[in-house]
Amino acid sequence: MPAVVAAPRAVADLCAHAERAGDQAAVVHGDESVSYAELWRRVELAAREYGARPGVVRVATRHAPDTVVSLFGAWLAGGSYCPLDPRLPADHAARLLAGTAAEALPADTAYVLFTSGSTGRPKPVPVPHGAVDAVVPALRELFAITPEDRVLQFASLSWDTCFEEILPTLTGGATLVFDAEAHTGSLPRFLRMVARQAITVLDLPTAFWHELVHHLAETREPLPNCLRLVVIGGEAANPARLAEWHALDTARIQLLNTYGATETALITHAAELTGLTGADVPIGTALPHVREHLTEDGELWVGGPSLASGYLGLPEETAERFVTCGGQRFYRTGDRVRRAGPHLLHLGRLDAQVKVRGIRVDPGEVEAHLLAHPAVTAAAVTGVTVSERTVLAAYVVATAVAGDLPAELRSHLQDTAPAHLLPARIAVVPELVRTASGKVDRRATHERYAPPPATTTHQEATP
Amino acid sequence: MTRAVSTVTIESAIAGTFRRVLELDDLDERTDFFAAGGDSLLATRVLSAIAREYDVELTFDEFVVDPTPSGLAALIEVAP
Numbered sequence: 411m412p413a414v415v416a417a418p419r420a421v422a423d424l425c426a427h428a429e430r431a432g433d434q435a436a437v438v439h440g441d442e443s444v445s446y447a448e449l450w451r452r453v454e455l456a457a458r459e460y461g462a463r464p465g466v467v468r469v470a471t472r473h474a475p476d477t478v479v480s481l482f483g484a485w486l487a488g489g490s491y492c493p494l495d496p497r498l499p500a501d502h503a504a505r506l507l508a509g510t511a512a513e514a515l516p517a518d519t520a521y522v523l524f525t526s527g528s529t530g531r532p533k534p535v536p537v538p539h540g541a542v543d544a545v546v547p548a549l550r551e552l553f554a555i556t557p558e559d560r561v562l563q564f565a566s567l568s569w570d571t572c573f574e575e576i577l578p579t580l581t582g583g584a585t586l587v588f589d590a591e592a593h594t595g596s597l598p599r600f601l602r603m604v605a606r607q608a609i610t611v612l613d614l615p616t617a618f619w620h621e622l623v624h625h626l627a628e629t630r631e632p633l634p635n636c637l638r639l640v641v642i643g644g645e646a647a648n649p650a651r652l653a654e655w656h657a658l659d660t661a662r663i664q665l666l667n668t669y670g671a672t673e674t675a676l677i678t679h680a681a682e683l684t685g686l687t688g689a690d691v692p693i694g695t696a697l698p699h700v701r702e703h704l705t706e707d708g709e710l711w712v713g714g715p716s717l718a719s720g721y722l723g724l725p726e727e728t729a730e731r732f733v734t735c736g737g738q739r740f741y742r743t744g745d746r747v748r749r750a751g752p753h754l755l756h757l758g759r760l761d762a763q764v765k766v767r768g769i770r771v772d773p774g775e776v777e778a779h780l781l782a783h784p785a786v787t788a789a790a791v792t793g794v795t796v797s798e799r800t801v802l803a804a805y806v807v808a809t810a811v812a813g814d815l816p817a818e819l820r821s822h823l824q825d826t827a828p829a830h831l832l833p834a835r836i837a838v839v840p841e842l843v844r845t846a847s848g849k850v851d852r853r854a855t856h857e858r859y860a861p862p863p864a865t866t867t868h869q870e871a872t873p
Numbered sequence: 874m875t876r877a878v879s880t881v882t883i884e885s886a887i888a889g890t891f892r893r894v895l896e897l898d899d900l901d902e903r904t905d906f907f908a909a910g911g912d913s914l915l916a917t918r919v920l921s922a923i924a925r926e927y928d929v930e931l932t933f934d935e936f937v938v939d940p941t942p943s944g945l946a947a948l949i950e951v952a953p
Contacts, residue, residue, distance in 0.1 A: 595917050595933025598924050617914055625921045767914060796896045797915060817908065834910030861897065 418520065418539045420546055421485045423581035425450060431583060434557060437475040438607065439588040444475055446583075452476075456483025464489040466515060466522065468507065470496040471567035473588055478576055481521075490519040490536070495568035499825050509534040509722060516719045523570050523672050526763070526771050526831075527727070530778025534722040537570075541675040544699040544715040546577045552666070552680055552697065553611060553639060555582035560636075561611040562604070563588045564618075569769070571644070574668075574676050575613050597625040605634035613641040615768040616667075617799050620651045627654045633663065643668035643677065644768025646756060647691040648798055652683060669693035669756070671770075673731065673741045674700075675716040681753055692753035702754075703740055709760055710747045711740040762852060764793030764800055769830045773852060776802060779827045783819060785809050790842045791833060792852040794860070801834035805855050808838050835861075880946050883927070887942040890922045906940040916940070923949065 417425075424446070427434070432447030444452075456479050460467055467484035471477045471493045484491040494503055506524055509531075515522065520539045524532035555561075561579040563586050565571035579586045591603035600622075604612070614622070619642045626633065640663055647667050655665065661684075669679040679702075681694030696702045701713035717739055720728035731742050746757040762773050773791040780789040788807040793800045808815055816836040823832050843854040884902045891900055894915050906916065916936050923945065924930050929952040931945070938944065 593933075595913060595920050595936065596924065596930045597917065597921050598930050599932070618917075621914060621917050621921070624918065628921070628925055767912070796910065797894050797918065799914070801910065801912070820908065834912065861899070 457486035528774030557583040559584035804833035883946040
């Protein structure tokens with residue numbers, strides 16, 4: 411197959427498995443199973459439909475094997491993949507797409523994703539095939555993937571975390587499992603699905619893992635025996651939940667904490683948490699393909715072959731974040747870290763960015779959406795902790811308040827912004843707190859107007 | 874009669890769960906979980922509490938139909 415010679419390495423690997431072990435299950439969807447040979451046939455068909463060099467292939471994603479077919483098909487055809495959550499408000503999706511004109515994309519782009527921007531407009535991040543080629547073998551090794559593995563497809567297919575599940579699995583000859591029971595919100599059903607599908611590897615958002623550990627600690631339900639590895643990432647792991655995890659019957663299950671950014675392609679750092687205790691949960695050590703640099707003020711810079719091309723069409727933002735130092739290109743993560751033995755510890759952000767359910771949110775983007783409403787004259791958004799998780803709190807100053815403005819703003823945001831930008835709390839306040847220089851002080855505004863915490867909160871903390 | 878009494882008891886127990894999970898005092902049996910700041914992941918915690926307390930496994934899709942303590946109490950009441 412001459413086409414495959416020039417194809418990206420992940421596509422060539424998939425093709426090789428289809429030739430060598432065609433009968434092996436590549437993708438399982440509920441009770442259905444798709445072999446490597448059949449998956450490859452569908453990928454070739456999709457590539458033919460896209461045509462040669464199709465540019466950006468935009469795919470409305472869903473938790474089903476055809477999204478994987480689209481991804482590999484786009485790459486086989488020589489195109490770039492751009493996943494889109496079909497639940498996004500139409501205006502927002504249109505704004506995203508306006509930023510990804512095919513002619514502006516570097517030719518070697520594997521996929522385009524978006525990160526939060528302070529101006530209210532997400533920044534398109536093109537990630538080159540070279541980055542994917544560097545990170546995928548590193549992840550296969552980190553996860554020790556073998557053809558016996560059955561990896562759950564859990565992450566949203568419109569974020570890059572799903573590539574951590576899809577690519578090491580299908581380039582490693584293992585089986586990727588889709589199951590609707592993973593997404594019902596019921597943890598007992600989730601656990602039964604893990605057992606029924608004989609899942610060996612779970613890659614979970616840290617916030618979801620917190621809920622899972624909480625549930626297991628409360629019910630004393632054992633984890634299914636099939637499980638050998640749990641990967642977490644997206645936000646800081648809670649040391650109390652880690653202690654609970656260790657207290658459960660989990661000694662045989664490897665637990666990995668991971669760190670990375672869209673701009674540096676998937677995972678760049680990982681920490682083995684098995685048996686680890688202490689007040690700080692490390693984000694780990696750099697993977698072999700990663701170069702790291704710590705600045706004097708403790709900012710982590712990440713370099714190496716896995717870097718994105720920059721922010722598409724945004725030269726200023728690109729120059730600010732992607733810098734050259736000693737002839738090497740680095741991405742300034744904005745994360746403050748400290749070394750502790752072999753590991754890095756995450757200390758916080760150098761800017762106002764917060765992580766909401768593992769997704770980076772620039773408060774300025776939410777403020778811009780709020781200010782687009784005619785009744786809002788000023789807005790301050792900040793991350794606050796509720797039930798051990800970060801959620802957004804918004805404080806707005808309004809011209810004339812008629813009716814229930816918070817409810818109206820909520821529906822305004824639902825119509826114009828993706829769900830992760832929706833604040834958990836919206837309060838109308840007489841004025842925002844400002845610094846001496848007149849700048850809005852988000853933290854101080856929150857502290858002045860935050861509702862008193864519920865008196866029952868301490869109950870949740872003690873098992 | 875007993876049915877009504879138990880529904881009221883379940884409602885107030887779930888309102889207590891809402892208060893704990895959302896860390897808010899100011900809510901009652903008709904408070905919408907999502908309007909009060911809940912999201913799908915916090916809903917998972919409520920669903921887990923219900924599974925433990927009442928041995929009823931509700932899903933997120935069932936939760937969102939009427940995401941209030943009284944709506945959930947009604948679902949628990951009719952569960953097999």
